[in-house]
Every structure is written in structure tokens, then in C-alpha cells.
Amino acid sequence: MxxxxxxxxxxxxxxxxxxxxxxxxxxxxxxxxxxxxxxxxxxxxxxxxxxxxxxxxxxxxxxxxxxxxxxxxxxxxxxxxxxxxxxxxxxxxxxxxxxxxxxxxxxxxxxxxxxxxxxxxxxxxxxxxxxxxxxxxxxxxxxxxxxxxRPGLTVAPAAPGGAVARNLRDLLDGRLLEGVTLDEAARLLHAHPAHLVRAFSAAFGIAPHQYVTSRRVDLARRLLLAGQPPGEVATAAGFYDQSHLTRHFKRILGTTPGRYVRCGAVRAPAPADVPAGRPAGASSVAPTGLATVR
Missing domain, CATH: 2.60.120.10 (Jelly Rolls)
Structure with a gap:
């Protein structure tokens, strides 16, 4: 049988x-x-x-x-x-x-x-x-x-937590759209991958992947309010496709991209350029309320 x-x-x-x-x-x-x-x-x-x-x-x-x-x-x-x-x-x-x-x-x-x-x-x-x-x-x-x-074989941190966290944040901001792998970030910053994750989470209260996602959602929100169609916004903000954007947009903002625009949001004049990096005057960390990597 x-x-x-x-x-x-x-x-x-x-x-x-x-x-x-x-x-x-x-x-x-x-x-x-x-x-x-x-x-x-x-x-x-x-x-x-x-x-x-x-x-x-x-x-x-x-x-x-x-x-x-x-x-x-x-x-x-x-x-x-x-x-x-x-x-x-x-x-x-x-x-x-x-x-x-x-x-x-x-x-x-x-x-x-x-x-x-x-x-x-x-x-x-x-x-x-x-x-x-x-x-x-x-x-x-x-x-x-x-x-x-084997505790004796664990890798010691390669750099002070605060400095490496800030360096990783700058790298994530500079590569917001194309992204960066954790291994690549570790090579560039001369730090162990696990140390990067721990240092970033401790310094900013949010894990690196959550920081990137929330920054991309924030960029998508601004592009939507500037009048760009949701289907175009997804790839312009660094997401794979519209469903990928919708899933994270709804999780962070509580609504879908289309409904966000339709719910009476006042559209500002389209800016000449929406930068991919951290906008001037913006907070250096993503919105609170997201669970960090434990």
C-alpha cells in the first residue's frame, strides 16, 4: 500500500x-x-x-x-x-x-x-x-x-556597531532601487553579515530589509501622489511587480496603492525629479511599528 x-x-x-x-x-x-x-x-x-x-x-x-x-x-x-x-x-x-x-x-x-x-x-x-x-x-x-x-568558532564583530550601522544605512540608501545583497554589503563594509544585521537593528530599531522596504513604499507613495500609474510605480520604486508593491504597501500603510490615491489624497504638482536616496530633511529611519529581525 x-x-x-x-x-x-x-x-x-x-x-x-x-x-x-x-x-x-x-x-x-x-x-x-x-x-x-x-x-x-x-x-x-x-x-x-x-x-x-x-x-x-x-x-x-x-x-x-x-x-x-x-x-x-x-x-x-x-x-x-x-x-x-x-x-x-x-x-x-x-x-x-x-x-x-x-x-x-x-x-x-x-x-x-x-x-x-x-x-x-x-x-x-x-x-x-x-x-x-x-x-x-x-x-x-x-x-x-x-x-x-562551537562557541569558540563564532565570528567576532569586525567594526563598532554604530559606525557599521550608519555605513550600511548609507549603502542601502545609495542602492535603494537596484538593491544590495547581504554578502555584498558585508564585503564592502568589511563586516560579518550577522553583525551587520544586529548592528543595524540595534542602532535604528528596524532590520535592514524592513528599512529598504519601507523606504521603497515611501517612494512609491510619493510617485503615486505625483500622478504616476500604480503599474509603473512598482518598478520605479524598486519592487518586482505591482502585486509585490501592493503586498508591502498594504502591510505598511493599511490600504492598497490604488485606494490610497482614490481616498481623497490631494495630488501635488508633479516634481521634476523624485530622488531614490534619502530626501533632505527626512527621517533617517523608517516608520515605527514594524517588527525587527529577532
Whole structure:
């Protein structure tokens, strides 16, 4: 009899993540096998039992499991209703071979914050765009995994928090429309990606990806009030398309771009130019009320 299952798998355009895999298995049991990548696993319903390096392990729904590459493991349901899991396959840029031994010894991590961050990253990867958010969340996840496995191998901050935060803000402002990846920002500013995210969030009370999104929404708002059609505004403000703009516009301003213009907003004369950078006299941080990357 065929096992009951529901699966989805895709390869996201986020450096460091080789594959995303979501599955609900009721009866399926994995035989012993290996992966070339790190297997970062959370279980949403039920539980999984597995063998790793000749030791029996288990993953209840409140833990995170990190299975190292090239180490055989299996997996099967530990409850009658099976299990529902979400998996990220991470390449060796996130955790190198030094962490394989510690992961074999302690693959299951009881860390609610880490589990929350992994779930948030899955949510981002299931949508479209927001690469900077995905990269930011991945950087924090990878650093926390390193802290669990071998604290002595974590990367120390490369620069004082305030200075690097201001430098990152200037870089984000200068590349508002075309965007900048977290890895590129780290190279340009000579700082570790996770340190960039933490320093920026601490300095300005908002995560880098939220800052960029809110700046783009603010630019879109001004373009709309200047009379530019919503379909043109999306790409002019740095969004992928109109639906991408609408999703973030509504989340931040509480209404859609079209309704925002129709709701009696007074249209000012079209400006000669709407700059992409931070406008003179404008606040250096985005509107408050947005949750930061934790």
C-alpha cells in the first residue's frame, strides 16, 4: 500500500540555501541515506525518530534538528498520525566541516528563538522576492547554529556597531532601487553579515530589509501622489511587480496603492525629479511599528 504524503520542494535564489522541502508523511520511513548539504529540520506536527551515527534520536515539535552532511541517517514517524516537517538544505558556506563533529554529538537543539527564526525564513522563502530579508534571517540562523555547536568558532564583530550601522544605512540608501545583497554589503563594509544585521537593528530599531522596504513604499507613495500609474510605480520604486508593491504597501500603510490615491489624497504638482536616496530633511529611519529581525 502506498504511503500517504504531501510534499513540496523548490530551489530558492538565496545563496547558502540549496533546497527547501516541506512534507507531511503518515507512513513513509526513510532508509539510511546521506546528503551533501546540512539538513536543518523543524517538525510542525507529530514527531520523527531517526538514527544518526548509530544513536537513536527524536525531533518533537519544539526542537530544531541539524543533521550534518555525509553522515548516514534515516527517519520515520514517531506518532500514529505521522509528521509534518519543514527542511532547509544549507551548503557549506553556512557551516563548514569543523561543525560536523559537534553536530553528530548534539543534533537536536532546544532553542525557541532559533526555531522561530527558521520558521520565519521558511515563510519568506515561500513567497516572492525579499532576498535581503531571507539573507538577513539566514545569517542570524547560521550564527546561532555556530554558537550552539562551537562557541569558540563564532565570528567576532569586525567594526563598532554604530559606525557599521550608519555605513550600511548609507549603502542601502545609495542602492535603494537596484538593491544590495547581504554578502555584498558585508564585503564592502568589511563586516560579518550577522553583525551587520544586529548592528543595524540595534542602532535604528528596524532590520535592514524592513528599512529598504519601507523606504521603497515611501517612494512609491510619493510617485503615486505625483500622478504616476500604480503599474509603473512598482518598478520605479524598486519592487518586482505591482502585486509585490501592493503586498508591502498594504502591510505598511493599511490600504492598497490604488485606494490610497482614490481616498481623497490631494495630488501635488508633479516634481521634476523624485530622488531614490534619502530626501533632505527626512527621517533617517523608517516608520515605527514594524517588527525587527529577532
Amino acid at each position: 502506498a504511503s500517504r504524503q504531501d510534499i513540496a520542494a523548490w530551489r530558492p535564489s538565496v545563496p547558502g540555501v540549496e533546497e527547501v522541502f516541506h512534507a507531511h508523511f503518515v507512513e513513509h520511513a526513510y532508509p539510511m541515506h546521506v546528503h551533501d548539504a546540512w539538513t536543518l529540520l523543524i517538525v510542525d506536527d507529530g514527531a520523527v525518530r531517526y538514527d544518526l551515527d548509530r544513536h537513536e534520536r527524536g525531533t518533537p515539535s519544539d526542537t530544531v534538528s541539524l543533521l550534518p552532511p555525509q553522515v548516514p541517517h534515516n527517519g520515520s514517524p514517531a506518532t500514529a498520525d505521522g509528521f509534518r516537517k519543514r527542511v532547509l538544505y544549507l551548503d557549506m558556506t553556512q557551516l563548514d566541516e569543523r561543525f560536523i563533529g559537534p553536530a553528530v554529538d548534539s543534533p537536536d537543539l532546544g532553542d525557541p528563538l532559533l526555531r522561530l527564526r527558521i520558521g520565519q525564513l521558511h515563510t519568506v522563502l515561500a513567497g516572492r522576492g525579499d532576498e535581503l530579508e531571507a539573507e538577513s534571517r539566514l545569517a542570524l540562523i547560521s550564527q546561532r547554529l555556530r554558537e550552539h555547536l
